[in-house]
Amino acid sequence: MRAISAFLVFAVLGGALVAGPTQARPLDVVKSAGVLRVTVYRDYRPWSWQEDGRLKGIDVEIGAALAKALGLKVDYLVLRPDDNLNDDLRNGVWRGSILGEAPGDVMLHVPNDPRVEEANDKIKLTAPYQTEGYAMAVDPANAAEAQDFSLFEREKVAVDIGTLADIILLSARDHKLINNVVHVRGEGKAAQAYEKGEVVAFYGESALVEHLAHTSTRAVTIIHPQHKLARTIAIGGAVKADSVDLGDEIDRQMTALADSGELKRIFASYGVEWRQPARDR
Amino acid sequence: MKRTILASVSILGLAMGGAFAGPVTDADILNDAKNPKEVLTNGIGLQGQRYSILDKVNTKNVQNLVPAWSFSFGGEKQRGQEAQALVHDGMVFVTGSYSRLYAMDAKTGEKIWEYNARLPEGIMPCCDVINRGPALYGDKVYFSTLDAQIVALDYKTGKMVWHKAIDDFKAGYSNTAAPMIVPTKANGALVVTGVSGGEFGVVGRVEARDVNTGEIVWTRPTLEGLMGTYKGQESSMTGKANETWAGDMYKTGGGATWLGGTYDQDTHTIFYGAGNPAPWNSWLRPGDNKWAASRLAIDPENGELKWAFQTTPHEGWDFDGVNEVISFDLKKDGKTTKAVATADRNGFFYVLDRTNGKFIAAKPFVEKISWAKEIDKNGRPVFIDENRPGDPTKSEDGKQGKTVFAVPSFLGGKNQMPMAYSPQTQLFYVPANEWGMDIHNEPVVYKKGAAYLGAGFNIKPIFDDHIGALKAFDPVSMTIKWQVNNKAPLWGGVLTTAGGLVFYGTPEGYLKALDAKTGKELWKFNVGTGIVAPPIAWEQDGEEYIGIAAGWGGAVPLWGGEVAKSFKGINQGGSYWVFKLPPKSAAN
Numbered sequence: 001m002r003a004i005s006a007f008l009v010f011a012v013l014g015g016a017l018v019a020g021p022t023q024a025r026p027l028d029v030v031k032s033a034g035v036l037r038v039t040v041y042r043d044y045r046p047w048s049w050q051e052d053g054r055l056k057g058i059d060v061e062i063g064a065a066l067a068k069a070l071g072l073k074v075d076y077l078v079l080r081p082d083d084n085l086n087d088d089l090r091n092g093v094w095r096g097s098i099l100g101e102a103p104g105d106v107m108l109h110v111p112n113d114p115r116v117e118e119a120n121d122k123i124k125l126t127a128p129y130q131t132e133g134y135a136m137a138v139d140p141a142n143a144a145e146a147q148d149f150s151l152f153e154r155e156k157v158a159v160d161i162g163t164l165a166d167i168i169l170l171s172a173r174d175h176k177l178i179n180n181v182v183h184v185r186g187e188g189k190a191a192q193a194y195e196k197g198e199v200v201a202f203y204g205e206s207a208l209v210e211h212l213a214h215t216s217t218r219a220v221t222i223i224h225p226q227h228k229l230a231r232t233i234a235i236g237g238a239v240k241a242d243s244v245d246l247g248d249e250i251d252r253q254m255t256a257l258a259d260s261g262e263l264k265r266i267f268a269s270y271g272v273e274w275r276q277p278a279r280d281r
Numbered sequence: 282m283k284r285t286i287l288a289s290v291s292i293l294g295l296a297m298g299g300a301f302a303g304p305v306t307d308a309d310i311l312n313d314a315k316n317p318k319e320v321l322t323n324g325i326g327l328q329g330q331r332y333s334i335l336d337k338v339n340t341k342n343v344q345n346l347v348p349a350w351s352f353s354f355g356g357e358k359q360r361g362q363e364a365q366a367l368v369h370d371g372m373v374f375v376t377g378s379y380s381r382l383y384a385m386d387a388k389t390g391e392k393i394w395e396y397n398a399r400l401p402e403g404i405m406p407c408c409d410v411i412n413r414g415p416a417l418y419g420d421k422v423y424f425s426t427l428d429a430q431i432v433a434l435d436y437k438t439g440k441m442v443w444h445k446a447i448d449d450f451k452a453g454y455s456n457t458a459a460p461m462i463v464p465t466k467a468n469g470a471l472v473v474t475g476v477s478g479g480e481f482g483v484v485g486r487v488e489a490r491d492v493n494t495g496e497i498v499w500t501r502p503t504l505e506g507l508m509g510t511y512k513g514q515e516s517s518m519t520g521k522a523n524e525t526w527a528g529d530m531y532k533t534g535g536g537a538t539w540l541g542g543t544y545d546q547d548t549h550t551i552f553y554g555a556g557n558p559a560p561w562n563s564w565l566r567p568g569d570n571k572w573a574a575s576r577l578a579i580d581p582e583n584g585e586l587k588w589a590f591q592t593t594p595h596e597g598w599d600f601d602g603v604n605e606v607i608s609f610d611l612k613k614d615g616k617t618t619k620a621v622a623t624a625d626r627n628g629f630f631y632v633l634d635r636t637n638g639k640f641i642a643a644k645p646f647v648e649k650i651s652w653a654k655e656i657d658k659n660g661r662p663v664f665i666d667e668n669r670p671g672d673p674t675k676s677e678d679g680k681q682g683k684t685v686f687a688v689p690s691f692l693g694g695k696n697q698m699p700m701a702y703s704p705q706t707q708l709f710y711v712p713a714n715e716w717g718m719d720i721h722n723e724p725v726v727y728k729k730g731a732a733y734l735g736a737g738f739n740i741k742p743i744f745d746d747h748i749g750a751l752k753a754f755d756p757v758s759m760t761i762k763w764q765v766n767n768k769a770p771l772w773g774g775v776l777t778t779a780g781g782l783v784f785y786g787t788p789e790g791y792l793k794a795l796d797a798k799t800g801k802e803l804w805k806f807n808v809g810t811g812i813v814a815p816p817i818a819w820e821q822d823g824e825e826y827i828g829i830a831a832g833w834g835g836a837v838p839l840w841g842g843e844v845a846k847s848f849k850g851i852n853q854g855g856s857y858w859v860f861k862l863p864p865k866s867a868a869n
Binding site for chain 2: 098099101161162166167170171175178179180181182183185228229
């Protein structure tokens with residue numbers, strides 16, 4: 001059912017869900033409101049998650065830094081991921097949710113890929129701020145054998161369910177690892193399974209793995225096994241298609257945050273290496 | 282105090298001309314199919330036949346049918362009215378989209394009360410904001426909400442009596458099906474629900490609660506390897522772990538029970554369907570993956586699994602196994618068998634022995650099925666291997682698996698809209714859709730900031746002039762006796778009556794009456810918005826009333842492409858329509 005309606009790729013947008021015309025929020029409107037509404041994902045460590053009643057994470061801090069640079073207060077729409085990115089952009093950027101929550105002025109953590117813009121004519125991408133890929137935290141004694149995943153034909157590996165990292169593990173070595181893939185739900189649980197000795201490795205998006213590994217109580221080596229699905233992507237933002245001057249201003253401020261070292265500092269404070277994407281795509 | 286209230290209410294009931302005022306009992310529920318004056322259950326009887334014994338409206342006079350009243354659900358919340366209404370104590374109870382419940386005067390349509398569930402922020406309804414209807418028992422009316430609660434209200438006042446979380450909406454759970462009341466010896470009447478949910482790892486289960494308190498009596502997970510409970514203790518495992526699943530995949534393997542169930546008193550069995558297995562890409566989960574894409578037969582006393590039947594083993598096309606299971610007596614070769622029938626998403630119509638789940642027969646009810654050649658004598662599909670979506674990791678560029686054209690599409694030969702069975706004609710009336718899909722497993726769909734493996738779909742009609750087709754299916758000869766085509770996909774359910782009629786609604790907005798024997802259209806009326814709900818009939822002051830919820834929405838309009846052309850321009854809505862014969866015709 002939904003997990004499936006889920007995968008409807010580019011067909012849905014512009015369908016019957018559209019409640020009304022997109023409300024343009026160009027720069028002057030946002031400025032006069034005094035608040036930049038930033039869309040971040042829910043439960044998405046180390047990018048945006050709640051801890052001790054506080055919203056924290058790399059995307060949360062980048063949003064705050066952008067608002068500050070624009071002379072605005074910051075407000076967050078904490079987005080629950082829907083079935084696919086198109087739905088997320090509809091809920092988070094150009095229309096808002098079906099239940100009436102207002103969208104953000106800018107959404108962070110959007111893949112900076114022209115195909116996203118091609119499939120969503122109501123949004124415009126803004127500058128990328130990180131290159132993201134996949135990484136594995138593995139017991140140092142086993143690191144060599146994990147490089148080609150062969151280790152997991154006999155040892156267990158933890159992964160967050162439903163992620164691409166999960167799919168890579170289930171697909172690798174002609175599906176031979178399936179019996180040893182331990183599924184956890186929620187970022188952080190994979191590292192816990194590793195620390196408790198239930199698995200010899202955990203796998204996921206690079207930022208998550210680096211973030212969890214840097215506070216791990218069990219020794220760990222980080223590797224990047226090769227797999228044709230484990231590609232890197234650039235991560236950026238998105239604004240409404242008719243808020244072009246806001247998008248341009250965000251691009252300028254993102255460049256300034258990169259140049260001043262602020263981005264690098266934010267990433268480092270979560271144990272994540274800042275990998276600056278190419279500026280022209 | 283309570284006694285006084287009940288007394289005064291029953292006097293009111295008498296004054297309204299019904300001998301049926303007051304609390305709904307076990308006997309009332311079990312007798313629902315035979316009592317034309319009320320509609321107490323989803324399915325017009327727990328067996329789900331959707332057959333009304335009323336014949337005051339019939340093939341000879343149905344052309345005279347006129348509106349008796351219409352009721353607006355109000356507000357700005359229109360879209361997607363999929364509910365079947367209930368009738369009791371002079372009132373009609375119906376749910377509206379966005380988890381709303383209405384009680385109306387059955388004769389005039391005047392509003393008696395309205396209940397609006399306060400929906401929290403952050404719910405993520407899967408397939409539109411619909412609800413499929415309430416349940417009645419005792420002095421309460423029950424319904425489930427988009428934030429995965431089950432709510433019990435005083436049916437006279439609409440005041441909340443209890444509510445319980447079926448599961449955590451924050452974890453992706455929701456609920457839209459009509460609850461079902463089942464009387465038991467051990468624990469009295471139980472309110473039975475399933476679970477629905479969108480996020481990865483939601484696993485199906487059926488659960489039964491005390492009607493008075495909402496406390497759980499038993500739970501039965503659908504997937505092999507998972508443990509059921511009885512009164513808070515572990516009871517028994519569903520099947521055996523890892524018999525048809527690899528690794529720990531069964532713990533998060535789908536099989537959601539999102540459409541609700543039926544019950545058969547003869548065999549004292551609950552029938553419930555389970556959705557597709559997860560993840561979507563079948564190459565990642567070797568094995569049959571029981572009991573996803575299956576029908577389960579459950580003992581209402583304790584939640585034990587009596588038998589199960591898997592319609593699509595190792596499912597790979599999104600053929601949910603949730604479609605309703607209808608009990609009926611199969612009269613074939615001079616022998617009567619206690620049978621059940623179900624029209625699966627996978628395009629085949631199945632007849633099983635309901636005492637033991639034994640396979641009797643399966644034949645296509647839609648055309649050009651491409652994923653299986655046939656169903657063999659053991660009830661197992663004969664797969665056409667080249668029409669399974671390919672393994673994306675085997676493709677040359679790793680970008681997408683082989684594309685196949687699969688029929689039916691992922692929305693199924695039949696979806697949530699319930700069919701009906703007439704003991705009079707001994708035919709099933711199946712609201713079917715003829716459509717296929719280009720489908721491929723796709724490694725790169727972006728999800729939550731990351732590339733994500735899913736499937737790409739492009740849904741397409743098969744015929745130029747229609748997608749929908751109402752089919753009269755003979756469960757003895759396993760053939761289609763007649764069909765009536767419809768341009769847009771059918772998404773509402775069916776009612777059949779002793780008046781020799783079949784009633785159903787279309788997205789184009791027509792409620793139609795057909796001759797149950799021939800399919801000849803005898804009457805239609807346009808309610809001004811699309812119909813995606815099942816009709817009912819009841820007797821009111823000696824006259825037969827026909828009721829239907831109206832309001833376009835549900836899963837179909839969420840899809841674009843070529844299919845969208847068939848329903849372009851249909852407006853949303855939210856209302857309840859009731860029809861009857863004008864006085865002089867009623868005398869016929």
